Amino acid sequence: MIQKTVVPHVAYNEVSIKNFDTLYSTILENVSKSNYIAVDTEFTGHCKRIVKNMEQRYDALAVVVKSHAIVSFGMTTLQELPSESNMAVYGAQNFEFLTSNQDTFQVDPGNLKFLAENGLDFNRHFQFGLPYHAGTHAVTSQRDIRSLWRDLLFTIRKNNIPIIVHNGLLDLMYIYQSFFAELPASLSIFVADLVEMFPSGIYDTKYLANQVLSEQKSYLAYLYCKYDRSRQQLTPGSSVATGNFAVRVGDPLVGSTVTTPLKRTADESVPLSQGSKRRMRAKKLNGLNKTPSIICHNYSNYGWCKSGKECLSSHDLDLILDKDQGIKREKEQTEVEVKEEEVGEEEIRETEEQDKAPSIEPNQRRDHAAHYDAFMTAFVFCHQASELGPVALKENINKINLMRLRIPLRVVKSHYSKPSSAWSSVRDKIWKPDNDD
Template sequence: MSQSFNDVTTDNFSLLSSKIVAILAEATFIAIDTEFTGLGEKHDNVRAPNIEERYQNLVKVVKSHALSAIGLTAFKKTHSDASSSTWRVDNFNILLSLQASYTVSHQSLRFLADSGFDFNKQIRKGLPYTAGADAEANPDTVRYLFRHMLYEVNRLKIPIVIHNGLMDLMYLYYSMYTDLPANLLIFAADLSDMFPGGIIDTKYISDYVSKEPVSFLSYLYKKYEREQKRRKIAKDNEEDANPKEKFVRRHIIVDVQPPIPIDTLNLNELKRTLNSTSGESEGNLSTKAKKRRRRNQRVSTQEEKPYCEQYALHGYCKQNKKCGKSHDLDFILDEMEKSSGKKTTGQTLDIVKGADVVVTPPDMTDEIVMPAPPPAPEPAYYHSAHFDSFMTGYIFAHQLQEFRDYNVHSNKLYLMGKDIPLPIQKSAFSKLSKGWLDLKSEIEKTHGQ
């Protein structure tokens, strides 16, 4: 399946920018994902045990690297009843080009290249921007768009949804708004003031609320997509279920909108479709998380799995194309369901095939020696910011079926290797940064009239 999206480049930015803001302003929540040129190398110590030290190291990485693309997905609830909720979805993939020298890490470059990222297109058609506090934000610039978007998000208190998104937020803050604050407490205070509707981290919810044994992005998306299909099938047969059971069995209907029709758009570009099975490397897990996952994944060590266990757990495999085992998430989920005793009926599998998403690039799956081979691979699509933001939003829409009050779990960001999240809040020991206060005043003057 391919999800429709608006590819925002220099070809169409001037025509799309006002429409983007209007759509985002009507959203129930907005999911965000970014692509950037570096996560930080081992010597950068971006996973330092001390969180303030970690933040300072991440600031150095963000300031020396660049955003390549931003994915924005607007989810607007259009209907809700006892059995289902319907969401209108608009996807935007905003291609960017930093107008300054920057570093590209080998790991990030290889990941983007293996995923099919079009570097030539980025160079030719990426929206130019300058990062930091001194950059201008004229009406025809991408920074102006993001400041206008922020004004509406702040005014309407629209929640922002991310998945393991601390670095996404740092890159977004520095690239589109102003200089990163001097310390982590001020950064957290700024974020709480910028996004009063709350920031929801689906990675935090999946690890510490839902307690999922595996929680990388594409795995959760495929798992929840299957669960939603099962719920839809079961709905008609469970009319007499009690209210609590009905709520748990509610399913979501996602209505993805086609690209905005503008005559000057390149139709061939707009019809391009893409997908991703690449999750993020989970890095070091906390002790509690490791114990929890071991409990949930007890299997016989004597039985060799027909799929890549490293990829199944983390969404990442160092061998990539050279790995001799399957990275196909549909096949992995089939095998996991078999081992857990859950029936994978033909009806359920047909629904997954009938959905509009293709999740397995063929270059990620080599020949596998096993009694029952996985399904034949589907055509490949490259990794994208917009599809990752769509998956993030879909995961949150599913999570909303499991608990009624998302505010309980908002403003808590997942931290790799830590047992507690990063709270996004003002504290007695922090104040808002001068950079954000100045920008806030400027945004209110420009867009508040």
């Protein structure tokens, strides 16, 4: 049977109104011990038209960001652990913050369909999401998601912690608009604000993949699965390790809501009708007869397909990697002719479990989520850091990937642009306690 690569099943801490106050200090303590922090966001809209002029592109992106909303964001903290070998070992904690914009906002049906197909529970989002008001607001002493982000920035600055994103311009814009202030009027002012917000720098794993390591393809799931496949070849039987590094996911924090994959036991199986059995057999036969020649071209190259899970071609990353790496499947894996009666009941059930739309519960697996993407971004960065070494890595800090352009957005100080007044007001409140020492 052809094995399918899926996103990692890693433990994570779900943060919502149910446990926000309990976890607030623990989250900050965890961040303070970290060497790197990876972030990712899920939102209700993106810019469909990408222009090359960066000022015009920023203006178009800002319109979308101001009118749409973040529904969740993921964060993975990486702490370097002692190691008796030359291998760099990182301890990881994964978080997903459910958020709920309290203002009127727009949604892109395509974005919502994608999120729904990949398991986002909108009922849970609206019921338990951390409330926030986007844009510029007076800084208060209230403990909420905006105050958490202010405390995160204070901790990041105090402990000299870089952040990691993957193709992160839109993520950074959404975070800015949602939790700090109204986006500045120009790209240059936004960049000046980012320089102050993240003084220890920003790494973009997509830029590193494209322009530094010259990866053939650079979408996140592809990079993760490629590096994870390498890990399995180098260190069979290990948990999450490859080359000169290892990532160890820590136990969930006390008080967190943790989601883990649910697997239906034999006692919980639902009897299949004869019609269901025939449909499952058909799916099984079709699956066994798939070959790399029917791989979805768009998904293979870009990690995205407008048909989503309704696409008739394969989105299987194992098949895609096999094709890219010149690995030929054995004949019985790609061209098997199976008679209907030879497909067993157990295999039918397995196919049914893979293909059916799950009923979403807090502790069920999701194929795409902010915490998964943050973890994969962190994992990819660890691989890239081990490949590049500290000198080359540092040379490529503060370079944000720009779609359809070979040059990055450089997050550096400029003599021609000053930080915005809105950010400056927030900054003075955040950094006043340490007296700029």
